[in-house]
């Protein structure tokens with residue numbers, strides 16, 4: 001895939017973390033006045049500019065809740081999230097968001113889906129066309145620009161979703177289990193492609209998954225969460241050079257260590 005340059009290429013150069021999650025808590029109240037769920041409790045971590053961080057943890061530990069709070073889609077009960085120093089108070093084009101389920105507009109073509117956000121930020125038709133070309137090239141979908149989502153495989157739909165989220169050149173790419181619904185082989189291919197996109201764009205990436213091997217494949221650092229209440233258990237630096245091979249003993253050691261932390265069956 002072809003690269004897109006962002007000008008300032010080097011990583012971890014800014015003093016402010018790109019994302020600061022500061023003592024975030026979330027309590028869901030049962031609407032009928034019954035019990036309440038403490039989905040997140042005192043969650044704090046930072047993501048440096050250009051860093052790739054995965055959040056991993058068992059189902060129900062609050063990953064999607066955290067994702068939605070960072071994206072400005074859900075309010076935190078306690079604490080705050082800042083993006084490049086500014087509090088997140090609602091959805092913003094400074095973040096590209098990719099959901100677990102395919103959130104493409106079924107009535108729009110691939111090209112129109114990718115163009116969608118650019119229209120909202122008032123880009124000229126010529127600029128939009130150039131940017132759409134660039135993004136389709138980045139995710140290898142140039143030949144599918146006139147296709148509709150229903151004719152695409154799951155992996156291709158998530159490529160479109162990634163292209164759409166990057167089109168407006170956000171500071172942060174935020175993804176919630178984006179490859180959860182595709183087969184294992186496609187999943188590994190999409191992981192490699194996402195790493196290529198990250199390397200060529202220099203974006204900050206925060207990627208949520210319950211798949212430990214996926215987190216070890218992708219991340220500079222892994223935020224390991226525990227459940228009930230959802231909280232940060234430990235933050236693990238992944239010190240394995242890329243490209244990472246699953247057969248590499250160092251890779252296996254990280255997988256075992258993180259699985260042990262979350263108590264998952266190996």
Ligand code: ADP
Pocket residue numbers: 028029037038039057058059060061062063064065066230
């Ligand atoms: P994960 O993504 O890690 O599986 P979630 O953030 O979806 O975790 O859920 C964390 C906890 O919060 C779970 O106990 C879940 O049932 C609860 N929860 C999530 N969303 C809501 C909601 N909208 N209303 C009430 N409870 C919720």
Ligand code: MG
Pocket residue numbers: 063064065177
């Ligand atoms: Mg979830």
